[in-house]
Amino acid sequence: MGRTPCYLYDGSIIHRKCQEVLAMPNAFGIEPRYAMKANSNATILREIVKHGFGIDASSLNEARRARLAGIDPPKIMLTTQEVPVGSDRVALEELMRLGMKYNVCSVRQLELVADFAVANGTRLCIRVHPGVGSGESASRNTGDHYSCFGVHLSDLPQALEFAKTKGIIFDAVHVHIGSGGDPAKWRENIDRELGFVREYFPDAERVSFGGGLKEARMPDEVAADLKELGNYAKQRIQEFYEETGRKLIMEVEPGTYIVANSGYIITEIIDLKRTGPEGFEFLVLNGGMELNTRPLLYGSRHPLYVVAQNGELLSAEGELGHLHPEDDLRVVVGRCCESGDSQSLDSDGNIIPRLLAEPAFGDFVVIGGAGAYCASMSPHNYNSHIQVAEVLMGEDGNLHLIRKPQTLEQIVQNEILLDSTKAYQEKPFGERSLRDQASAY
Ligand SMILES: *Cc1c(COP(=O)(O)O)cnc(C)c1O
Secondary structure, X not given: OOXXXXXXXXXXXXXHHHHHHHOOOOOOOEEEEEEHHHOOOHHXXXXXXXXXXXXXXXXXXXXXXXXHOOOOHHHEEEEOOOOOOOHHHHHHHHHHHOOOEEEEOOHHHHHHHHHHHXXXXXXXXXXXXXXXXXXXXXHHEOOOOOOXXXXXXXXXXXXXXXXXXXXXOEEEEEOOOEOEOOHHHHHHHHHHHHHHHHHHOOOOOEEEOOOOOOOOOOOOOOOOOHHHHHHHXXXXXXXXXXXXXXXXXXXXXXXXXXXXXXEEEEEEEEEEEEOOOOOOEEEEEOOOOOOOOHHHHHOOOOOEEEEOOOOOEEEEOOEOOOOOHHHHEEEEEOOOOOOOOEXXXXXXXXXXXXXXXXXXXXXXXXXXXXXXXXXXXOOOOHHHOOOOEEEEEOOOOOEEEEEOOXXXXXXXXXXXXXXXXXXXXXXXXXXXXXXXHHHOO
């Protein structure tokens, strides 16, 4: 098995980030949930839950996956665009019976779950669409009128009227305005959300401000100040108490903030090419968009490091003073047949050369800020590349394999041949079986 590419996570960073969130100032308690779509590896989930976090699942399958990782249903909340019908509805009700919290995200979802909730005395959470959002890009803003997450404020009175006739109680209210947006907008949402909790939700005991806490991946980016946001929320929730006599527990749902900077993608330089006097010097890596699609999807920037085969750090993001724009602007690309397969693109998909030390074949390029929405969100099997290994460096500094690399056989195992010539399936490479061939990778 090749050792690279792989994902490497630093457990001590995850630990520190969990502590930071738990230490957010609050009035009557804080209960964080980890948004597991950021990184869904079972070991990562268990590490985070060990710190006292719950789980926010974005689909029934995520909830099932959290259970497979050994997480108890009462620790899980389901916040989904899915409308569970048929066997999914049975699964939803089973999970709710076991204590999973359901965060109703549409009028249709509410109508479908109403009878079950009333019959079982189950209280619900509701996701409200506040009409105002903020994200790092338009595609990560979940609160404006171009996105449809949650019950829009304009539909709320009608939804609440229906809930009242049924006898449904909402004990929690939720808003998630987007990912990595402006912390000032996150703060404004606190006021807006507490406003409609006061107006519409007399039974709410908890208020969730969602995820989206901004993390800084690049040296020039600024992360959200959790102390400041916590202090603001604390003050507002305290005022809410003074006005209403109700002590609200605050929930937050970070994904990015917990894992983004814990993750690295370790790649090896397999080729060096040029595109003429007007062109660029290219570093071809043995992994790219199939491991981290964020640059291609959003124009996201990730720190890049060049490491020699002997382990010497040749250049590090944020410490590039020894490099010169005339000599050291280089382009990193992956090996997919896709000209957008680069880790450095602007939001229109144009390649952005970066300052990188001069490398040799076999040196490594490490892509930082790769713990969130990389392993969990990439087109792994494009160009028939395999889903690569995930490794966790424990707080003791030891390395643990937490996901094996996929085999080529696993990529094709569910395909069905029309003329099932067994010989093809078993010996596509002559004498060696597909399994041998894949594991020789
Ligand atoms: C994606 C998501 C989050 C996490 O967002 P981050 O930007 O990764 O913190 C939280 N809550 C909900 C409902 C989400 O969909």
